Amino acid sequence: MFNSFVQELRWRGVMHDIMPGTEELLSKEMVTGYIGFDPTADSLHVGSLTQIITLIRLQKAGHKPIALIGGATGMVGDPSGKSAERNLLDETSLAKNIEGIKNQLQKFLNTDCGVNSAELINNNDWMQNYSFINFIRDVGKFLTVNYMMAKDSVKNRLEQGMSFTEFSYQLLQAYDFYFLYRNKNCKIQLGGSDQWGNITSGTELIRRKCSGEAYAITTQLIKKSDGSKFGKSESGNIWLHRNKTSPYKFYQFWINTPDTDAENFIKIFTFLSEEEINALVEDHKKDAGKRVLQKALAKELTVMVHGEEDYIAAIETSKVLFNGNIQDLSNLDEATFLDVFEGVPQFEVLKNEIESGVSVIDFLSEKTKIFPSKSEARKMIQGGGVSINKEKIENHEAVVNASSLINNKYILIQKGKKNYFLCSVN
Secondary structure, three states: OOOHHHHHHHHOOOEEEEOOOHHHHHHHOOOEEEEEEOOOOOOOEHHHHHHHHHHHHHHHOOOEEEEEEOOOHHHOOOOOOOOOOOOOOOHHHHHHHHHHHHHHHHHHOOOOOOOOOOEEEEOHHHHOOOOHHHHHHHOHHHOOHHHHHOOHHHHOOOOOOOOHHHHOHHHHHHHHHHHHHHHHOEEEEEEEHHHHHHHHHHHHHHHHHHOOOOEEEEEOOOEOOOOOEOOEEOOEEOEOOOOOOOHHHHHHHHHOOOHHHHHHHHHHHOOOOHHHHHHHHHHHHHOHHHOHHHHHHHHHHHHHHOOHHHHHHHHHHHHHHHHOOHHHHHOOOHHHHHHHOOOOOEEEEOHHHHOOOEEHHHHHHHHOOOOOOHHHHHHHHHOOOEEEOOEEOOOOOOEEOHHHOEOOOEEEEEEOOOEEEEEEEO
16 A cells, blocks of 8 residues: 555656665655745635645655644745745734644644554744754755755755845755654655755765665656646636635636646546546547546536535526526626636626616716627617526616615626626725
């Protein structure tokens, strides 16, 4: 069972680097391995899913995962893969971020399954009372400046300039590995490919400081097929917390995956077997329009992050745009309603302008400017091409008033088959 972990990372296409001897170690005994998560925000995002899933796979293969939350290193900021120094967090923000990330990680990892139960650890527990003088005596003397400067995370930043604070991050992360090696028998550190330098500094510190043997695995940094960064939408990060990214929007992120990425992502981000994935790929190839891969991907990830109930609700919400009615729209909470129509052109109208009623022609041409003239609005209505709140306007003498509002605030206008507009009435 133990040797399946590395094999699985390989066939799923996520393996980047592995230190010699790592696979052999994993195949012969239960091994403790860890991944660090710096609390730069109060929620993880989909970019963190690769590492979360790596820990889950490690545990499923019979090994013991540790998720380390960087309460100490988060105060410094990891320079790896960054072109500029991070803003330093204050203690209040840091505490909030740590709590948020801890709560999320507990959802994904099994902390009560016997000898390989997962552990969640905060490195501030052993760093907060470690004096600077003792740290540079106990740790700093084991890694030369030449060794540290040879790391890509340092070399790539020298031209722009790098503070001593950032330069020291490598030592702090190396010490984390050493501490876990000595106190938790943790022999492997895992992370993204940009972490190779920091991780190998840890294995080197363990070798030099206590003649120990430690190992490393890094995974690919996920990119889209066009080379762009994975994990962002037009409006920013796709977060794992529902208050920052709604389950509906999370579902939509995956359902809108291009065909060229879907086959890759379903291997990376799901726990479906090779046989199941191959069958889905074949079904998808028969009729790409059915979006078989995207639907499976969106289901697996939405259920994993938010649960079955939110997945079902996301599907029902998705139907509203295409075949829902005003009652369906009214049943959506405001945040989800706005998510459904994100990116739709929006207009604002004062409530007193429509309270006593305004003709639909005036509303469409003067109040919202959806049509450049009354004649064009009238012509489109007569041709059956205008709907308000999912109901087709049959009469150009119809009136828009306060009773037309969805949730006392919105009016949805549809022009033709695909052009939507949202009017906010305040």
